[in-house]
Amino acid sequence: MVTLRLSPLALSRSRFALSPLAETLGTALALARPHPAPWYAAWRARHLPAFTAALDADPFARGLLGLLSSTTWLPCSVAIPPPDGLRTTLAAELAAVRAVPDAVFRAELETSRAHPHPRYATGHRHHHDLAWLTGHDWAARTADLLHALWSAHIAAEWPRRRALLERDIAHRAGLLAVRGWPGALEQMSRHSTWEGPDAIRFGRHPGPDRVIGDIGLLLVPVSLATGTWLCEGPAGRYAQVYPARGAATTATADDPDRALERLLGTGRATLLRALRQPATSTELAARLRQSLGTVGGHLAVLRDAGLVVGVRVGRRVVYRRTERGEQLVGDGDGTAQRRTPRG
Missing domain, CATH: 1.10.10.10 (Winged helix-like DNA-binding domain superfamily/Winged helix DNA-binding domain)
Known part of the structure; x- marks a missing residue:
């Protein structure tokens, strides 16, 4: 499990944020993986035909989402900390995705390929090679794909999804005021625990510990997700994505x-x-x-x-x-x- 260690100043500066990109990524994973959670199975059944048709028409999209849905390491070219807190826009996040050079993009995918998920990689061929990674401008193609997924599966629902996410933040902000960060993060994820006064352990898979600098940690709720993931950006910027309370109301x-x-x-x-x-x-x-x-x-x-x-x-x-x-x-x-x- 990965441990995030926070200094007292980092704790005081940690805050909640929203990320349309993380919402898009979580939705894509929910559609790409088999055996959906029961509480969004009906939603997935409605959206799956259009999603499958789009992947069938684009080998790059099929290969990329096949890899992302079958790895324990999401590349930081798509898992980035939201830049503007609660006011973050998808356009700003996709601009950061587009800026990733091809060499960096491929190296991150190689790392993801080397860490297959024990549950979702079984029988999945896309994590074995990157033969679908042809041409160039892969980050820009990824940004276009994510924007298309947003438009097809999220945009119409975003006001209600955002309301759900804001309710989760309001709930945890109330716990923070009364019980501090350990109380605010209680039951954030079944794989996350607060350890001592300054550390969070999360996930079930091994990885290097992180030291959160004085800029603090961003906590980002998403709907349709069942796990957590860590976003890492330049200058030691980190965000932990977690499933929002009440996400079962999506269907x-x-x-x-x-x-x-x-x-x-x-x-x-x-x-x-x-x-x-x-x-x-x-x-x-x-x-x-x-x-x-x-x-x-x-x-x-x-x-x-x-x-x-x-x-x-x-x-x-x-x-x-x-x-x-x-x-x-x-x-x-x-x-x-x-x-x-x-x-």
């Missing part, structure tokens, strides 16, 4: 509001939807124009059902939806050094 029913009301009743369904952002019972009562007693009764039922949980912050109790609650509501939509380990 939703055609009319989830009516189904939710039939299941919970109108009042409790309305309150559960209102907890898109964590809130106190007083805030919920004011927002919904209901009495505190009514809101408290609904919260008690939802809490007993495991759909919401209350976290004490000072004198207040802030309620948020649990992962089960996120899945039920389904309003959020709906993976330097040149080797980037992935869990």
Whole structure:
């Protein structure tokens, strides 16, 4: 497992960020790999025909995504730290991808090829050679491919996906204020653990440890991902990508509001939807124009059902939806050094 070691200053400067590129990469991996997670199988079935047709028409795309989906080392030419925090745009990230020279691009793919994933590389031929890597300007072709994937599979869903990612960040920011970084990173990934006051261990595969400099670490949530990966850029810039809470809501029913009301009743369904952002019972009562007693009764039922949980912050109790609650509501939509380990 890889260990990230952070100085006290690095901890104080670590922050959350968004990355449309990481979202695109995670989506591509979800489409390229067999045996999808059950919670996005329906979404994948809808998108897979167009995705497969695009790969069949382009040997470069088929070879590249075959390699990326069957390695434990994502090349840093596509796994880069988002440059502008929460305001990062896909255009800015793809510009960085395009700037990678051919020699560097190929060397990174050779490293990825040398680290086949024990689960996904079985029976996959694309990681054995790079015969599909013909011509030149590979980084530019990769940027064009990623942009096409974004347009075909993500752009229309991005507002809802972004809302899901922002909810995850808001949730973890609240934990950070109360419990510090170990609390904020709790259950970020089943393969990530906080070790002592200044180190994070993540992934299941061996790799060199990293020392995070005073610039700090970026934490980047994505939907449709089941693992984590580390992005590394120049000047010691690092970002850890992790699966956002509630990502199972990517595959939703055609009319989830009516189904939710039939299941919970109108009042409790309305309150559960209102907890898109964590809130106190007083805030919920004011927002919904209901009495505190009514809101408290609904919260008690939802809490007993495991759909919401209350976290004490000072004198207040802030309620948020649990992962089960996120899945039920389904309003959020709906993976330097040149080797980037992935869990």
